Amino acid sequence: MRLIFLGPPGAGKGTQAIRIVEKHRIPQLSTGDMLRAAVAAGSPVGVKAKAVMDSGGLVSDEIVIGIVADRIEEPDAKTGFILDGFPRTLAQAEALDVMLASKGLKLDKVLELKVDQSKLVDRIVRRAEEAKAAGLPVRKDDDPEVFKTRLQAYNRDTAVVAPYYEQRGQLTAIDGMQPIDAVTSAIEKALSGS
Template sequence: MRLILLGPPGAGKGTQAKVLMDAYGIPQLSTGDILRSAIAAQTPLGLEVKAILDRGDLVSDDIVNGIISERLDAEDCKPGFILDGFPRTIAQAESLDRMLADKGVSLDAVIEIKAETDELVKRVINRARESGTARGDDNEDVLRKRLGVYSEQTAPLVAYYADKQLLRTVDGMAPVEQVTAAIKSALGK
C-alpha cells in the first residue's frame, strides 16, 4: 500500500501514520527524518543537504526529490509506504508522479485528514499544556503561521489528487480511534 497523508499541522498525520505502519507493516516516510538519516549515513545527497543546512539555506525541491527517491528504493519500501510531509506543493506532487512512474509503481490513495483551524489551535495549545514540554511550534502565533503556509502551499494538493481520483477525506477532529477506522474504511481495509 502506497499512501500520502495530507492535513494541516496538528491534524494527527503523525499519530495516524504510526497506527497505519503497525497495521500494514509499511514504513512512514517523513521528509525531515529522511533528510536527517541521509545526513547521518553520509550519502552523497546527505552530504549536500548538510552543506546547504550548515549555510542556513533551504533545501531545494530537486534535492528533496532525490532524497525521497533514494528512500523509496530501500527494501522496506517494496511492499509500500506512507508519505508524511511530502509532497508539500503541486511541483513536488508532479515530481513524485514522475518518480513513481519511473519506478513502475503508483499511489493507492491520498488521505486528507480534515481539521478546523480554531480547533487545531486549541488542540495544540492543550497538547503543550498537558505535556509540560512544549515543542517550538506549540504556540498559537507559530501554529497560525504554519497553518497559513499549509493553506497557501499544500492545500491545493487536495484538488490535485481529487482530480486523479486518489483523494479520500476523513474527519480529523474525531477521536483518534474513529479517525483510524475512517481511514481504514476509506482504504477498503
C-alpha cells in the same frame, strides 16, 4: 500500500500514521528525518543537501525527491510507505508522480484529514497542556503563535496539493474532527476500499 497523508498541522496525521505503521508494517517517511539520514550517511544526494544546508539555503525539490527516491528503495519500504508532510507544494506532488512512475510505482491512496481550522489552536493548546501534565516535553510547534505561522504556511503553500490529487481520483477526505478511534476506523475503511 503507498500512501500520502495531507492536512494542516494539528490535524492528527502523526497520530494516525503511527497506527497505520503498526497495523500494516510499513514505514512512515518524514522528509526531515530522511534528509538528516542522507546527510549523515554521506550519500550522493545527502552530500548535495549538506552543501545547501551549510550555506543556509533551502533544499531544492530535486534534492528532496532524490532523497525520497533513495529511501523507498530500502527493504522496509518495498511493500509500501506513508509520506507524512510531503509533498508540500504542487511542484513536489508533480515531481513525486514522475519519480514514482520512473520506478513503475504509483500511489495507492492520498488521505486528507479535514479539520475545522478555527478549532485547531485549541487542540494544540490542549495537547501542550496534556504533555506538561504527563511530565513530557512540549513540542516547540505547540506554541500557539508558532502554530498559527505554520497554519498560514500550510494554507498558502500546501492546501493546493489536495485538489491536485482529487483531480486524479486518488484523494479520500476523512473527517479529522472525529474522536481518534473513529478517524482510524474511517481511514481503515478507505484503505480497504469499502
